[in-house]
Each structure stands twice: as C-alpha cells, then as structure tokens.
Amino acid sequence: MIIAKDKLYKFKTSVNSATTIALFCHINPDGDTIGTALALFFALKKIDKEVRIFCDDTVPEKLHNLDGSDKFEKCDASGKEFDLAIAIDCSDISRLGTSARCFLKVASTIAVDHHKTHSNFAKLTIVDSEASATAEIIYQILDYCELMDDIIAKLIFGAMVSDNGCFGYSSTTAQSHEIAKALYSFKFNPSDVIYDIWKKKSVGVFNLSTRVLSKCRFFYDNKVAIITFCKEDFDATGTSQTDTEGIISNIIDIDTVEVAFAISEANEFYYKVSIRTKKKVDASDCAAAFGGGGHSCAAGCRINGRYEDVIERLVKTATDRLD
Ligand SMILES: [Mn+2]
CATH class of the missing domain: 3.90.1640.10 (inorganic pyrophosphatase (n-terminal core))
Structure with a gap:
C-alpha cells in the first residue's frame, strides 16, 4: 500500500x-x-x-x-x-x-x-x-x-x-x-x-541450534513441531535468549510441518513463545489465544505455567486450527 x-x-x-x-x-x-x-x-x-x-x-x-x-x-x-x-x-x-x-x-x-x-x-x-x-x-x-x-x-x-x-x-x-x-x-x-x-552466526549460536534442533518434538502426524530453549542450553553454549531468533525457521521448513513453536525459558514457569506457520493456520490467531500478536505467518506470545502444560496448550491451539 x-x-x-x-x-x-x-x-x-x-x-x-x-x-x-x-x-x-x-x-x-x-x-x-x-x-x-x-x-x-x-x-x-x-x-x-x-x-x-x-x-x-x-x-x-x-x-x-x-x-x-x-x-x-x-x-x-x-x-x-x-x-x-x-x-x-x-x-x-x-x-x-x-x-x-x-x-x-x-x-x-x-x-x-x-x-x-x-x-x-x-x-x-x-x-x-x-x-x-x-x-x-x-x-x-x-x-x-x-x-x-x-x-x-x-x-x-x-x-x-x-x-x-x-x-x-x-x-x-x-x-x-x-x-x-x-x-x-x-x-x-x-x-x-x-x-x-x-x-552470519557464532559458534555458540551454531551449537545452540544443533543442541535444540536435535531435541525437536513432533505432534499430530508431524504437522506440529516444537523446539525448546532451556536455561541449560544457553549456559552450555554461552548464548542467551536474543540468540534464538531464526532457529525456528529450520522446523517450519520441514515439509509436513504446518505450525512450529519455539519455546524459550525466560524464568521458572514463564516462557516466551515464537510461532511460525504455513498457509493453513494464522500465527497471529494462535498468539492471540495467549494474549500475544504478530503476523499471519510469524507471531509471538508469553505463557505462564508448567512446561508440559505449556506444550499441551500450544499443541491444542495448533491442532484446533488444523482440523
Ligand atoms: Mn516488523
């Protein structure tokens, strides 16, 4: 425009x-x-x-x-x-x-x-x-x-x-x-x-991505993928939350994946979540379910809770929109 x-x-x-x-x-x-x-x-x-x-x-x-x-x-x-x-x-x-x-x-x-x-x-x-x-x-x-x-x-x-x-x-x-x-x-x-x-990436960021990507979790016939950045991942690689940007693109690029989440541990029971989607799901709509926002293919939000509960809520948010 x-x-x-x-x-x-x-x-x-x-x-x-x-x-x-x-x-x-x-x-x-x-x-x-x-x-x-x-x-x-x-x-x-x-x-x-x-x-x-x-x-x-x-x-x-x-x-x-x-x-x-x-x-x-x-x-x-x-x-x-x-x-x-x-x-x-x-x-x-x-x-x-x-x-x-x-x-x-x-x-x-x-x-x-x-x-x-x-x-x-x-x-x-x-x-x-x-x-x-x-x-x-x-x-x-x-x-x-x-x-x-x-x-x-x-x-x-x-x-x-x-x-x-x-x-x-x-x-x-x-x-x-x-x-x-x-x-x-x-x-x-x-x-x-x-x-x-x-x-351009540092060795630390490279190590952070291989570490986190190797633990990627898949749900719903590999349509939903989640990576998690824990405090120990940052500590072990000498990186911080600001180094997580872009790593999520590795999982949204997988052919079956429609919704990708990157969860980053900000504090105990407090997570920063990045969302990437292909065409079937609106990322900003997923983010809005948790009070966040963004664009149709890239959005973000913050969620409080136990880790496994956060995973469950995110997967549900994605699959509800995939059905
Ligand atoms: Mn912008």
Whole structure:
C-alpha cells in the first residue's frame, strides 16, 4: 500500500515543529525495529533534531554491525521531556515495555507500524499491514521528506530483509521489491547486509541450534513441531535468549510441518513463545489465544505455567486450527 500523502505531510510537519524527538523500539528488538529506528535517527540528525533512541532491551549481538547500534538507551521515565515521540514497529503500547510511560508523557506521538493487530495508541498512526516491514513505510516517509542517503538506504534494506526473510516470506509484495529497487540506487552492498543479518552466526549460536534442533518434538502426524530453549542450553553454549531468533525457521521448513513453536525459558514457569506457520493456520490467531500478536505467518506470545502444560496448550491451539 502506498502511504497517503496527507499522512506523510502530517509526519513531516510534526517532525519539523519538534526540536527534541524520542524514538521507541519494541521489547525483544528485531532487525526491523532497530534498523528502521536507526534509519529515522540518522535522517532526523540531518535536519538538526535532538534525537534519542530508546529500547528496554539491549540490541542483539547480530545487529551490532549496524551503523549507530551503540546509540540505544534505556528510557528513564523521570527523564527529560520531548516534543515528539515516535514508536517504531510496535503493535501495542505494551510492546514498549517500561518505556511506555515515557512515551505516554509526550504530548505529540506517532506510531509507524505494519502489524495487522495494531491498536491505535498514538495521536498519529501510520500503519500499513501489507508492508513486509515497518522499514517499507519509513522508506516512503524519508523519500517524501527527501532525507534518504547511502547509510539510511543500507539500514532500511537490512530492516526489510530481516522481517521478510530476504524477500522469501509470503509478506513480501511487489512493493517490497519496488522499494528494494529504489534502494539499489544508493551505495551499499546488499549481499553483505544479507550475510550480516541472515547468515552470519557464532559458534555458540551454531551449537545452540544443533543442541535444540536435535531435541525437536513432533505432534499430530508431524504437522506440529516444537523446539525448546532451556536455561541449560544457553549456559552450555554461552548464548542467551536474543540468540534464538531464526532457529525456528529450520522446523517450519520441514515439509509436513504446518505450525512450529519455539519455546524459550525466560524464568521458572514463564516462557516466551515464537510461532511460525504455513498457509493453513494464522500465527497471529494462535498468539492471540495467549494474549500475544504478530503476523499471519510469524507471531509471538508469553505463557505462564508448567512446561508440559505449556506444550499441551500450544499443541491444542495448533491442532484446533488444523482440523
Ligand atoms: Mn516488523
């Protein structure tokens, strides 16, 4: 979807009338929220805005190569006031974590997002649920504001491939490719970006994936697959929860699997769950059953309970939707 001119104009005027701007990423940040926020950060710096960029959680190791990855701060709710706050890739105010308090204190707020479950929590909402990444929307905004450059193009490209699986997920559209084409007119190396974001892994992450994948559990004629990241898996491989991203794709790619879950032990009796689905089941619908959200093929939620009960509830959620 092409973002309406009046929205782009409203974004531009809000930014122009602000001196201090705070950008907010979502908790458990991914390449889209981080890369898109950084693209906007550098664009706003070019027009001499005082910009700060907040995220409750630290930037995952694999994104440390991104230009500006050291700019992130934890938001101190008692901190200074801002003229404008912009939430990036956040479907809901709760996705900002404790930073939500800081965001809500600001009089002028904007949300730029692509989740179909987006709840309008900002004064100005720029949402396109057909976009494969929030980066696609930010590209249109920065192109309109004439703020694109090589570094920004590289960040936007990285954020896009991070969310659309290098243009391989069903979320990818003709417009994703059109935006990529426009980005190719800037100077950066797309295959280097793809290596950094998708392919590169540490030995620790490799060991974590072989360990966890070898214990994959299958249910319902191999249509449902579950992998579990326990605290001991992280300890044994020197990794953490931020290293789990992407490992789930190994099981959703199995031909019989329609629904894949990756369960990660956050605390005792508290699990973070990633969900991937093929066409038969809507991942965001599964996530919504546990108060989570996301997209049709990729979503997430958090569940409290005993491990075996969590497994049972997840399998039931999947099989109910497969029948
Ligand atoms: Mn996203």
